[in-house]
Amino acid sequence: MNAPRLPLKSLDDALAELLGFATALKGVESVSTFDADARVLAQDVVSALHVPPQDNSSMDGYAVRCADVSQAQGVFPVTQRIAAGSSGAPLAPMSVARIFTGAPIPAGADAVVMQEDCELVEGGGVRIKAVPAPGQWIRRAGEDVTRGAVVLSKGERLTPAALGLAASIGMNLLPVVRRPRVALFSTGDELVMPGAVAPEHMRPGAIYNSNRFFLRALLLRLGCEVSDLGIVPDRLDATVQALQGAAQHHDLILTSGGVSVGEEDHIKPAVQSLGSLDLWQIAIKPGKPFAYGRVQDAHFIGLPGNPVSSFVTFLVLVRPFLLTLMGVTDVATKSIALSAHFTWARADKRREFLRVRRNAAGGLDLFSNQSSGVLTSAVWGDGVVDNPPGQTIAPGDLVRFIPFAEIMG
Incomplete structure (x- = not known):
């Protein structure tokens, strides 16, 4: 029987x-940050410094004291030039500093006026044509990352952006699960x-x-x-x-x-x-x-x-x-609600994964043959519809779309 x-x-x-x-x-490897894409962190990555390390300019322009620039059209002497990678002297009252993107803000300055709002005048001075607000065009120390912060967490699968973040805090090697x-x-x-x-x-x-x-x-x-x-x-x-x-x-x-x-x-x-x-x-x-x-x-x-x-x-x-x-902490598959531009009238008792493709109208088209032997459907499609048991689909219905880009790497 x-x-x-x-x-x-x-x-x-x-x-x-x-x-x-x-x-x-079990087993942790230390790999070059260059080679750690898609690897899984075995330990938290903690920053030993602020990023950026000090206040710096987000524009090419002139560092100023807002109290000195109470009205537009004021003319000020340029007392120093500060490029990225260098440091300036404290800014003297009633003067400005030529400053470039990424350069540290000199002590005493509390704003940057972009060069488009400034005009060079005869004799080397600069006319400030717009009254700045305190903090204008200044990136603050620690604005991106603060010292002691966990910037990447154990169990996180590393992305290209994560590698750049690790490099920004000085990490040339990363601890990853084998x-x-x-x-x-x-x-x-x-x-x-x-x-x-x-x-x-x-x-x-x-x-x-x-x-x-x-x-x-x-x-x-x-x-x-x-x-x-x-x-x-x-x-x-x-x-x-x-x-x-x-x-x-x-x-x-x-x-x-x-x-x-x-x-x-x-x-x-x-x-x-x-x-x-x-x-x-x-x-x-x-x-x-x-x-x-x-x-x-x-x-x-x-x-x-x-x-x-x-x-x-x-x-x-x-x-x-x-x-x-591999130690990844979040393995749930993410889906997107999109509109079906097709009819699926054959409800099945089982949960179905229908091969579909996004169209120019922002909806989903269905591959004509959903047989389990037709691999063409997975090449033509750019994802699947996760269709619950017993569910038919009519044009305009919102369905759960899982892009292949989400689950193929």
């Missing part, structure tokens, strides 16, 4: 359970590598291995160290051997295909013989079959073989799992 079929697991429940298995990796080591392989005797066989010579039933290419690229974009173990034959002994080798030096083993219960699906018994495995049927479309387990000390995740199913399950499950391993 067949075992009763378990109910489908919701994506939220599956993700919560999956993240419960993810413990932040990269996850991921072993990647595919299963299936039907799979052929591009270049191995010309299209006209493909045997009946054979297909080119597309999953291996986009999964490797997604892993690299996340900052993982990837070992590509190729295609494993549909044999139990070969699958066991591949898993044993992969478990030795990797944090995660990621496979696509072979996670169903067919006679040629050897992942399940192979993983169970070496560790433990949970097979989940998740209430999402595309991407229902999903497996999580352990092989010795390594995590194991098995994705569906259909390319769009594998692509979607990676983005909504594997990506947040890996970010959690």
Whole structure:
């Protein structure tokens, strides 16, 4: 007698359970700030100085005492010239200082008049044509960063702007969590590598291995160290051997295909013989079959073989799992409310991820074929609509749009 079929697991429940298995990796590396893009901070970064370090001019112009410039058209002698990187003497009463953007404000000055509001007069003086307000065109010390402030937090994934901020407080090295080591392989005797066989010579039933290419690229974009173990034959002994080798030096083993219960699906018994495995049927479309387990000390995740199913399950499950391993504190996927410019009349019991593209009117167009085998949809589209179970969509409805730019790096 067949075992009763378990109910489908919701994506939220599956993700919560999956993240419960993810413990932040041990090991901290000190890397050059130049090379730290997309790495995850292992410690808070605290500033040892103010940024800017002292009051400075935000304009080319003249530093003045506001009390001296009580009305426009006053003429003042220029007693000094202050460029960025230099420092001036205290500003004498009833005089002005020529000053350039970024240069320190001299003691006694309390405003800068931009050069467009000044006029050179015969004899070297300057006519101030606009009455300044105190503090005008002055960037205050610590306006950007104050000494002792946490400028970047532990668990933050570094961006190019964050690298610039770290450099602005003198950080040439940053403490980051080590990269996850991921072993990647595919299963299936039907799979052929591009270049191995010309299209006209493909045997009946054979297909080119597309999953291996986009999964490797997604892993690299996340900052993982990837070992590509190729295609494993549909044999139990070969699958066991591949898993044993992969478990030795990797944090995660990621496979696509072979996670169903067919006679040629050897992942399940192979993983169970070496560790433990949970097979989940998740209430999402595309991407229902999903497996999580352990092989010795390594995590194991098995994705569906259909390319769009594998692509979607990676983005909504594997990506947040890996970010959690990396110590990222916020792994929630962000969505945007946008207007649907299409009709979706076929409500499904499962949560759907529809491939869409933004149009010139600011709405979303739907790819015509949403099949789990049509990878063209993920190339044509620039994101997915996260559509709740049982939900139809009419033109003008607000939907949850997740840009690929949000979840592909």
